[in-house]
Amino acid sequence: MSETATVDNRARAPRPDHVPDELVRDIDMYALDGIEQGYHEAWKAIQTPGVPDLVWTPLTGGHWIATRGSVIREIYENPDRFSSQVIFLPKEAGEKYLMVPTRMDPPEHTPYRKLLDSGLNPARIRMVEDAVRQAAIDLIEPLVPHGKCDFARDFATIFPVRVFMAMAGLPLEDVPLLVSLSEDMTRPQGNTPEEVAALLDAANQGFFAYVEPVIRERIGGTGDDLITVMVNGQINGERISHDKAVGLVALLLLGGLDTVVNFLSFFMIYLARHPEKVAEIRDDDLKLRRGVEELFRRFPVVSDARMVAKDQVYNGITLKQGDMVLLPTALSGLDEAENANPWELDWERKNITHATFAAGPHRCAGLHLARLEATVTLQEWIKRIPEFALAPGAQPIYQPGTVVAVHNVPLVWPTA
Numbered sequence: 001m002s003e004t005a006t007v008d009n010r011a012r013a014p015r016p017d018h019v020p021d022e023l024v025r026d027i028d029m030y031a032l033d034g035i036e037q038g039y040h041e042a043w044k045a046i047q048t049p050g051v052p053d054l055v056w057t058p059l060t061g062g063h064w065i066a067t068r069g070s071v072i073r074e075i076y077e078n079p080d081r082f083s084s085q086v087i088f089l090p091k092e093a094g095e096k097y098l099m100v101p102t103r104m105d106p107p108e109h110t111p112y113r114k115l116l117d118s119g120l121n122p123a124r125i126r127m128v129e130d131a132v133r134q135a136a137i138d139l140i141e142p143l144v145p146h147g148k149c150d151f152a153r154d155f156a157t158i159f160p161v162r163v164f165m166a167m168a169g170l171p172l173e174d175v176p177l178l179v180s181l182s183e184d185m186t187r188p189q190g191n192t193p194e195e196v197a198a199l200l201d202a203a204n205q206g207f208f209a210y211v212e213p214v215i216r217e218r219i220g221g222t223g224d225d226l227i228t229v230m231v232n233g234q235i236n237g238e239r240i241s242h243d244k245a246v247g248l249v250a251l252l253l254l255g256g257l258d259t260v261v262n263f264l265s266f267f268m269i270y271l272a273r274h275p276e277k278v279a280e281i282r283d284d285d286l287k288l289r290r291g292v293e294e295l296f297r298r299f300p301v302v303s304d305a306r307m308v309a310k311d312q313v314y315n316g317i318t319l320k321q322g323d324m325v326l327l328p329t330a331l332s333g334l335d336e337a338e339n340a341n342p343w344e345l346d347w348e349r350k351n352i353t354h355a356t357f358a359a360g361p362h363r364c365a366g367l368h369l370a371r372l373e374a375t376v377t378l379q380e381w382i383k384r385i386p387e388f389a390l391a392p393g394a395q396p397i398y399q400p401g402t403v404v405a406v407h408n409v410p411l412v413w414p415t416a
């Protein structure tokens with residue numbers, strides 16, 4: 001992976017006439033100030049008391065940023081005012097992104113979403129629970145006698161990918177290629193919007209080139225793997241078109257590869273630093289299972305965008321059709337106005353609100369799978385490695401983007 005660009009060498013967009021000076025802030029979603037202190041901490045630094053509901057940055061092509069949980073949710077929930085036509089920044093790059101159905105608004109989106117749900121609903125996810133558990137156990141058991149590991153490298157980057165490849169009926173030897181393509185999709189490196197767009201386009205085409213032959217092979221098939229179910233699904237009474245099937249399967253690959261990987265690393269860093277939180281769930285499986293929602297609230301990983309669908313005044317701020325609005329989900333569940341003491345991980349928190357999985361029509365289709373993977377990881381890890389800590393001097397490295405990456409989670413634990 002190439003070097004991370006710094007704020008200074010990134011292109012700056014001119015401020016449009018409808019953006020007042022007092023709403024302008026220098027915020028680079030790909031090189032957040034203060035990221036060394038932590039990803040959520042870096043985003044939260046923007047959510048100061050009295051901050052406007054939307055601020056505008058000239059970086060990453062020039063775009064708005066929603067700063068409050070209630071605003072983020074409202075924007076996700078209102079596709080007629082805030083469209084999914086472009087959801088990645090910079091906009092030039094987002095326009096190259098061809099995954100289906102993330103860029104569709106209702107009603108076009110609705111039948112595609114039904115098809116996705118037919119493959120990822122709770123009943124189907126329950127069917128894979130034993131396989132998911134076995135995948136976790138197979139990875140954790142060989143680590144136990146070593147007394148140390150890099151959780152990111154040795155577990156988090158492998159486990160969800162293995163689970164997903166098994167559900168999709170894809171060979172494990174393809175994992176490195178797909179992981180590298182998904183990194184270019186969610187954290188493309190480049191100094192100008194054009195450079196980023198070119199990289200994202202290449203990654204998108206790489207996904208499609210991989211998926212094309214798989215789809216051709218499975219059309220008309222009767223298998224119950226996720227890809228066969230998707231490519232033979234119906235859209236408005238007819239079999240899904242070839243092009244749309246390619247975009248849909250590519251999205252499933254991307255969604256299943258990157259998000260869970262980094263979410264797991266985040267919560268393990270926290271638990272390694274807070275052994276008292278591990279002690280609370282060690283012998284209380286009900287508390288553990290109920291507490292997973294709190295993990296989702298506390299450790300969001302996605303910052304994607306919506307495009308302003310029509311000229312409007314939103315909460316007193318003038319927006320023009322085509323403006324982009326970034327929605328950092330870190331500013332939702334961690335907003336004090338949404339959840340009291342948001343930094344505190346409270347396994348028994350009531351009335352949790354968050355937008356970690358977005359909200360509205362595009363709310364994550366894979367959330368039941370993500371919940372299962374998080375639950376199983378916690379259960380099987382704590383059963384075998386009940387006490388663990390960060391290695392002395394360890395400093396996790398974060399790389400912000402549409403999905404934030406955690407590059408290292410060095411853990412240690414006592415061995416028998």
Ligand code: HEM
Nearest residue numbers: 101102255256259260263302356357358362364365366370
């Ligand atoms: C912690 C883990 C995960 C997080 C935080 C997460 C987050 C999100 C978010 C924020 C969106 C909304 C994107 C948008 O429209 O702006 C989304 C959509 C989606 N996610 Fe996830 N996701 C996770 C895991 C998964 C998994 C395991 C899959 C498995 C396939 C998946 C599949 C999808 C799909 C297919 C969509 C598109 C839904 C639609 O457009 O209607 N996600 N996810």
